[in-house]
Amino acid sequence: MxxxxxxxxxxxxxxxxxxxxxxxxxxxxxxxxxxxxxxxxxxxxxxxxxxxxxxxxxxxxxxRGQVADSGPRPANTNAWGGVTLTKPNELAASPASGEVNVKDTQSPTASASVSGAAQPVPHGVEKAAAGKPAQIVIAVDLACPVCKNFEATYADQLDTWMKDGKATVEYRLTGLLDGSASTTNYSSRGANAAYCVANSAPTKLQAFLTSAYEQQPEEGGEGLSNDKLKEIASGAGASDVGGCIDDGTYRPFVKYVTDQGRADGVTGTPTVFVDGQRWSNSGDFTEFAQKIIDVRK
CATH class of the missing domain: 1.20.5 (Single alpha-helices involved in coiled-coils or other helix-helix interfaces)
Structure with missing residues (x-):
C-alpha cells in the first residue's frame, strides 16, 4: 500500500x-x-x-629505603655484629669503629654437629678460653615469634648465668624476616633500633629488647612503626635515639650482619650456640647449656 x-x-x-x-x-x-x-x-x-x-x-x-651496602658500625659491637652482655644490663664496651660492607662477608671455616648433621659455625663463635665464662651466642630477629618465646622462657636463666659469672650472652640482631613477617621490613628496622640503643645507651639494651618482644606485632602486618620503636626505646631509658631510628643509621650494618649470618648458616632464628655447640632448637635449652657449662674448667 x-x-x-x-x-x-x-x-x-x-x-x-x-x-x-x-x-x-x-x-x-x-x-x-x-x-x-x-x-x-x-x-x-x-x-x-x-x-x-x-x-x-x-x-x-x-x-625501607634503598639500604646501602656499606655503613657505620655502632659502638659496643664486635666484628661480627654481636652485642655481648657480660652481666645483666652491662655490654662489653667498644668504640664505634669504621664501616662494614656486605661484600666483605666471609664463608664459614668450621662445622659443628647437630643431631648428626654438619652445620656451619659462625665467625666469632667458639669455646671460651679456660677460666672464662662460657660463650652463648644468639642470632635473633625482633619479628620472630620463636625468639620472643625463647626470651620469655630463658631470660631469667641467662641473667642467672651472667650474674654467677658462668656465661656471657651475645645477641646478633638480624633482618632475616624482612619481606615475610611484615610489609615494612620491620625486622631490619627493629634491629636498627636495637643497635641505635646499643650505640648510645648500652645499659638499656636488655630493657629495649624485652619491651620490643612484649609488643611484637603479628606476622604479615605492617610491623611496629618507627614512632613506636622510638617510644619503646624512650620507655627503656634511651631517649636520644630518635634520629638514629628515623634515619636508619645502622640499616647497612643490619644488612651486613644478616648476610654474614646467612653465609655462616644462620637461616632461621633463634640460632643459639653455647661454647661453639649449636642447640638444635628442640628440648630444654637450660639443660643443653648447663651440661656444657658444668664441664668447663
Whole structure:
C-alpha cells in the first residue's frame, strides 16, 4: 500500500506515537547518563587506586629505603655484629669503629654437629678460653615469634648465668624476616633500633629488647612503626635515639650482619650456640647449656 493510501492517524494516535518517541528518547538519554556516571566512577576508582599504589610505594620506600651496602658500625659491637652482655644490663664496651660492607662477608671455616648433621659455625663463635665464662651466642630477629618465646622462657636463666659469672650472652640482631613477617621490613628496622640503643645507651639494651618482644606485632602486618620503636626505646631509658631510628643509621650494618649470618648458616632464628655447640632448637635449652657449662674448667 502506498503512503498516500495509508489511513490517516487520528490525533490521539499521533499524540501516543509522539509520547512513545519521547519515552524512547528519554530512556536512551538515561542509559547514556548511567553509562557516563559509571565511566566517571570507575575513572575515579582507578585514579584512587593509582594514587594509593604511589603513596604506598613512597611510604614503603621511605621506611625501607634503598639500604646501602656499606655503613657505620655502632659502638659496643664486635666484628661480627654481636652485642655481648657480660652481666645483666652491662655490654662489653667498644668504640664505634669504621664501616662494614656486605661484600666483605666471609664463608664459614668450621662445622659443628647437630643431631648428626654438619652445620656451619659462625665467625666469632667458639669455646671460651679456660677460666672464662662460657660463650652463648644468639642470632635473633625482633619479628620472630620463636625468639620472643625463647626470651620469655630463658631470660631469667641467662641473667642467672651472667650474674654467677658462668656465661656471657651475645645477641646478633638480624633482618632475616624482612619481606615475610611484615610489609615494612620491620625486622631490619627493629634491629636498627636495637643497635641505635646499643650505640648510645648500652645499659638499656636488655630493657629495649624485652619491651620490643612484649609488643611484637603479628606476622604479615605492617610491623611496629618507627614512632613506636622510638617510644619503646624512650620507655627503656634511651631517649636520644630518635634520629638514629628515623634515619636508619645502622640499616647497612643490619644488612651486613644478616648476610654474614646467612653465609655462616644462620637461616632461621633463634640460632643459639653455647661454647661453639649449636642447640638444635628442640628440648630444654637450660639443660643443653648447663651440661656444657658444668664441664668447663
Amino acid at each position: 502506498s503512503p498516500q493510501n495509508e489511513p490517516r492517524q487520528t490525533k490521539a494516535q499521533r499524540q501516543s506515537a509522539a509520547r512513545e518517541r519521547a519515552r524512547v528518547i528519554r530512556e536512551q538519554q538515561r542509559k547514556r547518563e548511567r553509562r557516563n556516571r559509571m565511566f566517571t566512577i570507575w575513572g575515579i576508582v582507578a585514579a584512587v587506586a593509582v594514587i594509593a599504589v604511589v603513596i604506598g610505594f613512597i611510604v614503603a620506600n621511605g621506611i
